[in-house]
Amino acid sequence: MMSKLTVQERTGAMMISALVGLSGLLMAAAGHNDAMGAHGWIVMAFAAVMFFIVAGKLDMPEPAEDRAASYYDDPTRVGIVIALVWAVVGMFMGVWVAAQLAWPDLRFDAAWSSFGRLRPVHTSGVIFGFGGNALIATSFHIMQRTSRARMPNQVLPWFVLMGYNLFCIVAASGYVMGVTQSKEYAEPEWYADLWLVVVWVAYFVLYIRTLARRNEPHIYVANWYYLAFILVVAVLHIVNNLAVPASFMGAKSYSAFAGVQDAMTQWWYGHNAVAFFLTSGFLGMLYYFLPKRAERPIYSYRLSILSFWGIVFFYIWAGSHHLHYTALPHWVQTLGMTFSVMLLVPSWASAGNALMTLNGAWHKVRDDATLRFMMVAAVFYGLSTFEGSFMAIRPVNGLSHYTDWTVGHVHAGAMGWVALISFGSIYALAPVLWRRETMYSWKAVEWHFWLALAGTVIYVFAMWNSGITQGLMWRTYTESGTLSYSFVDTLVAMHPYYVARAFGGLLFLIGAAIGFWNVIMTIRHVPRRVPELDYPTSSEALEPAVPAAE
């Protein structure tokens, strides 16, 4: 890998690593009485590993090949493997915390392993670790292919990928040490947040510069979605994490917002993290890998426009539906509710566009588990967006809010949509990326598909039952006009569903582990094959895939 970097680039990478290591040293020195000090050591160790990996190869000869003749895929390869490692780690954490809810003794009486600390390791592990790395890796692949242009720089993609993973490591290790700013999906403290801003701006610059170099007159839809993901996540991240550190010698900070404004900012962030991280970016993935795998044209370009602008416009307004029946003023709730319902049609237009694209390729869906992953992902995307709009209606939310129904809804989206489209894309991508004939084992892909589907269905049904039971018990009154059930009564009623949920999650985890194994075996054991036409070129040289009607 290092042989593709020029000596100048290698030196540059070492200098960046040294600077990062120096910041780690500053953190370790300033925060030696605090968890921030431990983070300083982690940053230093990470930077040292990067530094010495490059330093060991510094005296290799300059690259001989012509850069313009190929895409730069090394960061994509590493990103896919890292994404799969995070998938297994993050999903294991999920199974563990699910089991803790059913059997609380699995905390083993330690502080670091308590539910409140492990749960964000799970959520950040799967959303940012698995999802984020899968998004970054696939975006590197897609932006080059759909622009028919190589990335403008070879150090920047490494900086983005490794810098992002440093953020993930600092985040996850902070949670187990009790470092959190108590904002859901925005738990990392101020120094981690600042670092992510640097990484994210680099990502945006890389993406825009690649697009600017494109050899295509138009920008493909997948890139719209990836750009929306990068741009809006930057805005969300910066605004929601505005905070004043209590001291530059420690991790603790205080949010710039207070009270209901804080809650509203948090859920504007939280809901749009779902919209632009977990939806927009993955729609970019879907828009490339699904038509590519099905070898069918996108059903409707016009529908793409309608759904893209609909999603981008309406989602931003919908966050207040997380705060129905709270101190938030009624008018903000009405706005959130109505925009959530108007959002449904553009969302379904996306899912419909994906499924209609499969017309003429349904036999492939039947035979090819990789394409089936993507098809089922589109179905779950449609289901969970419908459910989301429905739950945003105030009276429905009165039943569903604070219950496991919400948890089930989130996992229908996260497992059924986000994870399945990622796995489908990875199976489609891995042979191309590593120049292999095929995946190592198609049977293993089938196993993964059915385990993932069964796990998701068990999980979601368990949480629907649990959540609706819980919601109804909370609002059941005796004939005396007082509440029928205590909170403990609801826990007793929910226990069987908690066991079922942990089991569903376990199936999903086993599937992910099989997927990881399969990708590694593909890299190690499948014979090489270079795909045709997979290099930057001017568009005139290529014929469209759809044959002309005669």
Added chain:
Amino acid sequence: MAVRKRDPLTGHETTGHEWDGITELNTRVPRSIWFFVFVTHLWALILWFLLPTWPLITTYTKGILGIDQRDEVQESIVVANAARADWTDRVDALPVADILGDGELMARVTNTAHQLFGDNCAGCHGTAATGGPGFPSLADDDWLWGGDPDTMMETLRVGVNAGHPDTRVSQMLAFGRDGILGREEIRTVVDYVRSLSGAAIPAERAAAGAEIYAANCASCHGEDGRGSTELGAPNLTDDIWIYGGDAASLFTTVHDGRQGWMPTWEGRLTETERKILTVYLQDIQRKATQ
């Protein structure tokens, strides 16, 4: 140089663009999509007229229905309280003994107290009120501060070692840690205390223990070891132990002291609710000791 081609399967034209082998059809947006766009927008528009929705400079559009969630909550609390008043007024007015004798009223008290006890008391005293290590059972007739209705009402109101200005205060001293008694003395007095509830120990040890007991323990737990509800000192002559009655647990109790606490409920539960809990506990106690 967009070259439009026709997809033989659907008959639709492509947009003429192509990216890495991917093309797009220029299919028109299905009518059903426009229909649902219209329906959802119309629904939203109607709600915007009916409900508070759009912010203005200093206020917001109030909506034709004039609904506000805060008013709705206030009204529904008034209605709910009024609906309960027929029997809660009687709970307030009647003495506890009369409520216990009124079968119809007791049924209401019991099904209400289930949730009140479950959400406020069961966390420590257990769902069946039988207590656990560190938390006394409420389902027997052994009481630290007294088990009659008035005393219970007062304990619920002020708590034990709580933040209330009138709180009940009680503390078992750390005899060993604070150097009042040596380890051997603690072992001796522990044996003596165990003998009060029937454990067999040698006579000379009992005599030595009795001496230590009289000097250090009797002021709170009484000469006879029967405790004191004035001071919240437990009875040592029965088989009921909050922190355990074996030699090791008692050693820890005497060595490190104990200071259990119970919150004050005055700020969280209304007087009616505290009375319902009192009646509920009287009823549990009555059934358990029958």
